């Protein structure tokens with residue numbers, strides 16, 4: 001059985017960043033323990049629905065929203081219930097996403113006592129003007145202080161940066177990324193700014209008030225990112241994720257290797273075997289509505305859909321090709337009883353978009369940049 005992970009979505013943020021379309025909400029006040037208890041109830045529902053096939057938990061990921069707004073107590077309540085419900089892999093990875101604006105040393109110590117052993121910090125930019133533009137509540141000094149505290153409290157720390165910002169030159173990004181790499185975290189998530197529909201940035205972009213780098217400039221920044229992180233010993237193992245070998249985020253590897261994971265909390269998605277069937281789950285996004293549904297039905301899922309083999313084959317391809325390691329083609333074809341057209345693979349290899357070596361098919365860095373068209377060509 002492949003690794004099994006649990007994603008816990010904490011849907012609240014102190015303020016909404018204008019670029020972000022994650023399921024995050026700002027609330028003046030709420031009773032945190034009610035939310036933690038509702039998450040525990042949903043976990044119990046998932047465990048019961050799994051029936052007799054009880055997988056071992058290799059990873060738990062608190063994502064958001066801003067999980068670092070949670071107390072250590074709520075984190076412990078949730079982790080204790082996971083350990084009560086499932087066997088845990090020894091040394092399981094337990095990650096919590098933190099925002100520098102809500103990070104303090106006491107909080108980090110509480111998370112560590114609760115069982116968290118990895119923190120992912122949303123630094124986003126290393127100059128104050130851009131942090132302001134991104135609507136962040138912290139400045140560079142606060143981000144660096146939070147990073148220092150995180151690195152003192154945890155062996156495994158990752159940081160997020162957003163690049164390809166308006167007017168960002170290669171020279172500026174080179175200097176910023178060099179500084180970020182010099183902090184010495186073993187993992188970095190380096191995302192290109194994307195304009196998500198129905199965000200304030202989408203409105204500004206439509207009005208012409210916000211212009212992101214064109215495709216060629218963004219591709220040049222992507223290439224630079226690959227080269228610099230590789231030279232610094234943290235090569236890309238996924239489109240936007242870079243790590244020292246062995247320090248990849250095990251939780252995200254579960255997604256990209258098309259393993260099973262439960263998603264709990266408002267808006268969370270999951271892919272797992274329930275009562276013997278492979279199922280896609282999606283939860284109600286609005287926190288209050290999700291909580292009412294959990295109180296009524298024991299879970300907040302609005303979608304519990306069986307995934308047929310052909311959909312699973314496509315999803316598997318979509319996820320696995322994000323990884324630089326790719327996947328074993330024969331295993332993939334046997335698992336889903338499909339066959340990928342060898343002449344299409346050869347054509348894509350010819351144009352340096354994929355690589356087929358020792359039976360493993362992988363997208364190249366160039367191919368990962370245009371993954372949707374690579375997948376369309378392969379799955380046609």
Ligand SMILES: C[S@@+](CC[C@H](N)C(=O)[O-])C[C@H]1O[C@@H](n2cnc3c(N)ncnc32)[C@H](O)[C@@H]1O
Nearest residue numbers: 019020064065066097099122160191192193194
């Ligand atoms: C849930 S947040 C991380 C934790 C915390 N909420 C924070 O922002 O500090 C996930 C990450 O996705 C990235 N992200 C969100 N929206 C994005 C966008 N439109 N373009 C690029 N990256 C984005 C940011 O780097 C962010 O840190």
Ligand code: SF4
Nearest residue numbers: 013016017020024065
């Ligand atoms: S980027 Fe993070 S802090 Fe900002 S709105 Fe999204 S989830 Fe919240």
